[in-house]
Amino acid sequence: MTSFRFIHAADLHLDTPFSGMSGVPERLRQYLQGSTFSALGDLVDLAISEEVDFIVISGDIYDASDSSLRAQLRLREAWDKLGQHGIPVFLIHGNHDPLNSRRLRLAHPPHVTVFGAKMESAYASRRSDGQTVAVVSGISYPTAAVMENTSRQFHRDSDSKLYHIGLLHANVDGQEGHDAYSPCSLRDLANTGYDYWALGHIHKRQILSQSPWIIYPGNIQGRSLKETGPKGCYVVDVDEHGVTHPVFHELDYVRWNEIEISIEGLISEEDWKDAVEDKLQELRRSGTGRLQIVRMVFTGRGPLHKLLQSGRESGELLQELRRRENQRLEEKGTGIVDMGSIVWVAGFKVATGMDIDTALLLQEDSFLGELFRLVAKAEGEQELLGSIVDSAMTSLMDNSVLRGLLKEEGPQQRLDLLRRAQELASSLLVEEDPRGGVGQ
Structure with missing residues (x-):
């Protein structure tokens, strides 16, 4: 096997409007709206400075299916700069920019490969000598909602000694708080025989497996307080023995x-x-x-x-x-x-x-004591936590909007709801307590 280097990025979400923030000065708002383009520019500069052989991008290049002309022009500018340095790009489209989008008008240059709605493969070469080093396979979303397990379309060529990279925009193992698009499991991906799975869709950076490598790089620019911490991409080195070494680089x-x-x-x-x-x-x-x-x-x-x-x-x-x-x-x-x-x-x-003295309260034979003990137990038992919250929210489930919002809540959000209920009960009962306190 021949050594090579590539970049794995995903979820560019170009031209995100950042429309949910209030009270933001116009200068700051303009800077926010330009941040996804700035991060794209740094992605291109990183590829050039690191002398990568190619780039893979795992879906949601645009933020919306009716992508703005500005986003398309800025992306074409990035492609052209990469082309000047001989760096090919392999990409797929995700749920935000499916193939049936109304505005995917500008044609991609020849060095940009876009995989279609069925699994397709292409060869990637090392730039220095043109030697073929990898098989890159991918599948794009034909529409905004793909509910089938598309990973089942991927199968390694058993006769090939080349490194295999799979591009997939998917929810692996049903991660909460995210749409279950192209759902699959770690086992599904491992069973394909691929060496590296370049995932997209989940914006939290995660290395799910190292054998094979299964990685979410996260998005290149955080877009809200739900997307905290450093954002960027992975530069991945593969040596002559096939040993893989991914290194995260900040772009936000x-x-x-x-x-x-x-x-x-x-x-x-x-x-x-x-x-x-x-x-x-x-x-x-x-x-x-x-x-x-x-x-x-x-x-x-x-x-x-x-x-x-x-x-x-x-x-x-x-x-x-x-x-x-x-x-x-x-x-x-x-x-x-x-x-x-x-x-x-x-x-x-x-x-x-x-x-209040929570340690004393946990030992107290009272309603509040029992409540605090229940919350403490639920903090370590996800099944109990879900049961309590679901039971408390039963009366709200008839409202389709509220039902949808509650379904999106993850374990941390459910725990926050339970703790807020605990504190509200504490406040009400303490105010009614003639001693002026609980556990005092």
Whole structure:
């Protein structure tokens, strides 16, 4: 086998509108809307600087089936630059940009291979000497919803000694919170005999297996607070023995994060404000050179719980923090160096609890004691957690919209709902308790 190098990327979602954010200044909104194109530009530059032999892209190149002309032109510009350096591209389309999309008008250049609605294969060569090094196979979505297990169309040629790469836009092993499009299992993929599965669809970066390699690279640019942390692609080296070594490279221009701040030990409103401002300064000093968009999550138990639950003070502080950051924006340019010092607070999330002795309460023979013990048990038992939440939500299941939203909730969201119910019950019962507290 001959050594070679390739890039695995997925879920470019070019021209994402970022329409869900409120209170965002126009300059920041424009930067957000250009971030997917900027990340694409860095993907191309990375391919050139790393001298890769080819690129594979596993679906959802565009964000919507009626992709904008701007997105198509920017993509063609990227293809042309790669073509100038002799770097081929192999790609598939996913649920956001299926083959029957109304606007897939611009033709791809010859060095870009687009796989069709049935499994197809192509050969990939090493750029330095033109030697064939891999078989690349893929299948695109003909329509927006593909419910069959398309991995069953892939079978390795038993006589071939070449490295086999499969491109698939799929939900492997039914990951919660994601549409079950092209559902398959790790076993399905392993049984094909392929060496590397270049997956797309799930935006969380994951290495599901190393034998064979089965990888979700995540998207190249986070698009909301559901897509936190570094985003990018994998540069994959395959040596002459077929040993595979993938290395993640960051490409994102905007970094989304949730930041926790505990209220334990905070006594006054001034303490709380200082803790928030200290955290912002810490983020600014340790920044990655990227625009940061954060949601602050207040956790822990303490006397400030009731204040934060009211929402008035937190709303006023949020407005003030945004005003200050807007001033910074007005003083800066629009380049990545200028935007790298900006930390925009998208919102506050209150996940605090009353200032009660939970250790004592867990031993108490009372309704609240039983509730806290049940929640503690549900935290470690997914089946119990699901049963409790489903039972509590039964009356809402007649509403199709709410039913759809609840189906999308993952284990963490279900646990959050249960904890909020626990705290609401605590607040109501403590207020009714003539002793003024529980477990005191």
